[in-house]
Amino acid sequence: MTFDGSSEQATTHRFPVVGIGASAGGLQAFRTLLDSMPAHPGVAIVFLLHQEKHESVLVEVLRRHSAMPVETAQDGMVLQPDHVYVAPPETAITIVEGKLHVSSDGERVSMAIDALFRSLATDRETAAVGIVLSGALSDGALGLKAIKAEGGITFAQDDSALFDGMPRSAIAAGAVDFVLPPREIARELLRVTHHSYVRADDTGRLPEKELNRIFRLLQTAHGVDFSLYKPSTVERRIRRRLALHKLESLEEYVQMLTADPVEVEHLYTDILIRVTSFFRDPEVYEALQREIFPELMRERPGENPLRVWVPGCATGEEVYSLAICLLELAGNAGYSCPVQIFGTDINDAAVEQARVGVFPESIVADVSPERLRRYFVKVESGYRVTKAVRDCCVFARQNLTKDPPFSRLDLISCRNVMIYLGTMLQRKVMSIFHYALRTDGYLLLGSSETIGNFNDLFGTIDRKHKVYRKKATQTRVTVDFDMTPPADRSEVQGRAAAEELVSPTQIFREADRLLLSRYAPAGVLINDDFDILQFRGRTSPYLEPPAGTATFNILKMAREGLLPELRAAIHTARKSGEPVRRAEIRFVNDAGPAMVNLEIIPIVTPARLRYQLVLFEDVVTPVQAESRKKGRRKTSGEESEDAGQVARLRRELETTREYLQSIIEEQEAMNEELRSANEEIQSSNEELQSTNEELETAKEELQSSNEELTTLNEELENRHQDLAEANNDLLNLLGSIDIPILMLDSALRIRRFTPGAQRTFSLIPSDIGRPINDLKLTLQVDDLDQMIAEVIDNLAVKELEVQNRSGHWFLLRIRPYKTMENKIEGAVLVLVDIHQLKEARLREAAE
Numbered sequence: 036m037t038f039d040g041s042s043e044q045a046t047t048h049r050f051p052v053v054g055i056g057a058s059a060g061g062l063q064a065f066r067t068l069l070d071s072m073p074a075h076p077g078v079a080i081v082f083l084l085h086q087e088k089h090e091s092v093l094v095e096v097l098r099r100h101s102a103m104p105v106e107t108a109q110d111g112m113v114l115q116p117d118h119v120y121v122a123p124p125e126t127a128i129t130i131v132e133g134k135l136h137v138s139s140d141g142e143r144v145s146m147a148i149d150a151l152f153r154s155l156a157t158d159r160e161t162a163a164v165g166i167v168l169s170g171a172l173s174d175g176a177l178g179l180k181a182i183k184a185e186g187g188i189t190f191a192q193d194d195s196a197l198f199d200g201m202p203r204s205a206i207a208a209g210a211v212d213f214v215l216p217p218r219e220i221a222r223e224l225l226r227v228t229h230h231s232y233v234r235a236d237d238t239g240r241l242p243e244k245e246l247n248r249i250f251r252l253l254q255t256a257h258g259v260d261f262s263l264y265k266p267s268t269v270e271r272r273i274r275r276r277l278a279l280h281k282l283e284s285l286e287e288y289v290q291m292l293t294a295d296p297v298e299v300e301h302l303y304t305d306i307l308i309r310v311t312s313f314f315r316d317p318e319v320y321e322a323l324q325r326e327i328f329p330e331l332m333r334e335r336p337g338e339n340p341l342r343v344w345v346p347g348c349a350t351g352e353e354v355y356s357l358a359i360c361l362l363e364l365a366g367n368a369g370y371s372c373p374v375q376i377f378g379t380d381i382n383d384a385a386v387e388q389a390r391v392g393v394f395p396e397s398i399v400a401d402v403s404p405e406r407l408r409r410y411f412v413k414v415e416s417g418y419r420v421t422k423a424v425r426d427c428c429v430f431a432r433q434n435l436t437k438d439p440p441f442s443r444l445d446l447i448s449c450r451n452v453m454i455y456l457g458t459m460l461q462r463k464v465m466s467i468f469h470y471a472l473r474t475d476g477y478l479l480l481g482s483s484e485t486i487g488n489f490n491d492l493f494g495t496i497d498r499k500h501k502v503y504r505k506k507a508t509q510t511r512v513t514v515d516f517d518m519t520p521p522a523d524r525s526e527v528q529g530r531a532a533a534e535e536l537v538s539p540t541q542i543f544r545e546a547d548r549l550l551l552s553r554y555a556p557a558g559v560l561i562n563d564d565f566d567i568l569q570f571r572g573r574t575s576p577y578l579e580p581p582a583g584t585a586t587f588n589i590l591k592m593a594r595e596g597l598l599p600e601l602r603a604a605i606h607t608a609r610k611s612g613e614p615v616r617r618a619e620i621r622f623v624n625d626a627g628p629a630m631v632n633l634e635i636i637p638i639v640t641p642a643r644l645r646y647q648l649v650l651f652e653d654v655v656t657p658v659q660a661e662s663r664k665k666g667r668r669k670t671s672g673e674e675s676e677d678a679g680q681v682a683r684l685r686r687e688l689e690t691t692r693e694y695l696q697s698i699i700e701e702q703e704a705m706n707e708e709l710r711s712a713n714e715e716i717q718s719s720n721e722e723l724q725s726t727n728e729e730l731e732t733a734k735e736e737l738q739s740s741n742e743e744l745t746t747l748n749e750e751l752e753n754r755h756q757d758l759a760e761a762n763n764d765l766l767n768l769l770g771s772i773d774i775p776i777l778m779l780d781s782a783l784r785i786r787r788f789t790p791g792a793q794r795t796f797s798l799i800p801s802d803i804g805r806p807i808n809d810l811k812l813t814l815q816v817d818d819l820d821q822m823i824a825e826v827i828d829n830l831a832v833k834e835l836e837v838q839n840r841s842g843h844w845f846l847l848r849i850r851p852y853k854t855m856e857n858k859i860e861g862a863v864l865v866l867v868d869i870h871q872l873k874e875a876r877l878r879e880a881a882e
Contacts (some may be wrong), residue, residue, distance in 0.1 A: 072454035
């Protein structure tokens with residue numbers, strides 16, 4: 036199968052852009068790839084090769100292998116399909132809105148391939164393709180991950196690479212879709228870039244029936260219901276898998292998933308992949324260190340740790356970034372506050388990678404040299420976070436929408452997670468965050484996220500950096516830790532709507548509305564700014580919208596004649612804190628002159644927020660009262676015809692009235708007794724409700740504590756296993772070395788020794804922990820303890836030739852004992868057998 040369409044046809048669609056990064060050995064691989072590409076593949080290729088700054092003939096070399104035009108990339112150049120663009124030496128090249136941007140910024144050049152891939156992912160999204168060819172180090176790994184997270188396609192060269200550092204790092208990061216030799220990469224590239232997913236030819240919705248089957252397969256495998264996630268995100272990941280497997284029908288893909296559990300795992304991983312990096316959005320971390328962290332650390336009771344939760348932590352970069360910022364602040368400002376950061380995610384592989392704390396060398400683009408030196412240790416595969424930082428962080432698998440959360444938290448950092456959740460899950464997650472935070476705790480969201488309609492739960496602290504603070508609520512927020520979702524998305528939506536319709540809160544609210552509309556006077560609820568928060572009843576006779584800009588200010592909406600008395604009454608009520616009544620206020624409405632009674636009732640919430648309830652009561656005018664009296668006289672006039680009959684009826688009426696009065700008194704007595712009984716029952720009911728709420732709160736706290744203990748236990752088990760493995764490795768290493776080695780602590784007590792040292796120094800296992808001065812060593816050396824102390828103090832290695840009691844010669848080497856954090860905690864004594872060498876020298880000297 037070949038693709039050789041015209042460029043004109045390619046430009047009618049959004050054409051893909053292929054970013055290719057290479058270093059040592061990569062030029063040969065790229066030439067092979069170009070040899071296999073047609074003249075009109077319908078894609079633009081941007082090639083970046085690590086090379087020193089000198090006059091380059093790279094473009095001329097590549098033109099001999101390419102059927103497409105090959106050009107040197109220039110700043111501002113517009114990308115065109117069927118062209119190859121080559122980055123100049125020692126430059127960084129990025130893509131913004133279809134244009135190339137070339138710069139020679141030293142910091143960006145150091146990881147130029149990552150910068151290219153990240154910009155490509157942002158600019159082209161699903162039409163982005165990233166390829167890593169031969170090269171050392173790890174540039175390109177994080178960039179490929181960004182392309183994959185945005186829905187693009189990624190390649191890496193297989194073992195045909197002359198230097199496998201870059202391809203191997205990308206594969207280890209889980210960022211590669213195809214691992215192939217260059218010729219196969221070219222063939223697969225042509226196929227993938229002509230799929231409808233990459234070309235965005237099909238933007239319609241996927242069939243609901245097949246989607247629900249996929250959701251059930253994922254839920255069965257991992258217990259996560261993706262039908263509650265944003266449909267656009269999930270469907271884009273599914274379309275991506277279709278493109279990778281050369282499928283156009285979702286039904287075919289469902290059959291593949293049913294038959295292949297491995298593909299279910301790949302789809303699950305693809306849906307969960309997230310773009311993350313160290314100190315992403317640096318200004319956010321600066322704001323935290325400047326405003327939020329000092330307040331959290333200041334005046335903490337006792338030794339209570341500062342508790343932070345990072346749900347959706349992915350591979351842990353954000354968790355470690357927060358830990359580093361907190362440790363920096365604690366060290367610089369002299370705070371002695373312990374730090375405890377929980378990182379959770381539903382991706383087991385990501386959590387395990389975060390727990391190890393090893394990251395590729397390309398993090399140098401995100402981490403400053405000073406932080407890299409203080410908080411990271413160079414290892415073979417990149418950089419590892421130091422033990423001091425790792426000890427502050429606990430990682431665990433957790434489903435944010437299902438498992439119990441942590442509690443009594445000072446800060447929750449949930450950045451770029453909410454954008455993947457549907458409305459139902461967002462509502463649930465926000466209530467969970469409100470429960471998990473302590474009073475006045477902080478919530479940090481991503482740059483494209485807000486609290487939405489949850490202003491009653493969180494107040495805005497820093498709108499620019501998305502920092503919010505928990506609000507106290509009058510009623511306890513309901514938190515459901517467990518959600519057992521139904522089988523498909525339509526059923527989820529139907530159940531959510533039904534629950535809202537039959538909710539007891541909704542029924543009570545509707546009953547209150549009906550009673551208020553029939554029997555209560557019209558009124559409005561206003562705040563301290565005179566803004567109306569709620570209308571109650573029919574208020575149009577007293578208030579009307581003013582002309583001009585729309586407003587809910589009651590003073591601007593008051594009818595003619597109401598304003599002076601209304602303003603004065605509200606002011607008096609606020610000042611005194613008592614209800615204020617104004618009677619028979621004359622005003623004008625649409626029907627003409629009228630009268631109204633005003634009553635202002637102050638309301639103060641537990642959070643010290645002030646509101647006022649303004650009530651309007653109609654006043655019956657004298658004309659209306661006179662008309663009613665005349666109507667009653669007309670009715671009673673007919674009974675005055677027979678005076679005797681009236682007198683008799685009056686006596687009967689008086690008797691009946693006295694009888695009814697006695698019955699009424701008895702009834703009132705009974706009502707009083709019933710009222711007292713009812714009050715007792717209500718009091719008991721309130722106590723039971725209070726007890727029930729306390730029990731529910733205790734239950735939720737126990738669930739949270741149990742989850743936290745489970746997480747800590749899992750972390751301790753993993754650390755115990757790591758320590759056991761390290762200890763076993765150390766014991767086997769020392770046991771296999773026949774060189775006498777003796778390790779001492781800072782107090783010159785024996786820590787460990789090899790079997791050779793046991794024979795040479797005549798040691799026994801019980802000597803561990805004893806000061807070296809207490810032992811009678813076989814070596815003839817003076818002031819050994821003083822020399823060891825000098826090594827510990829000066830960090831200078833000492834070497835001297837010594838003899839044992841039998842005259843055997845050794846070279847004694849004393850080195851400082853260093854920890855992973857470069858602290859000196861003792862010394863290491865090594866004896867090298869030089870007896871034969873010494874005798875040979877003595878013989879030579881004698882001759």
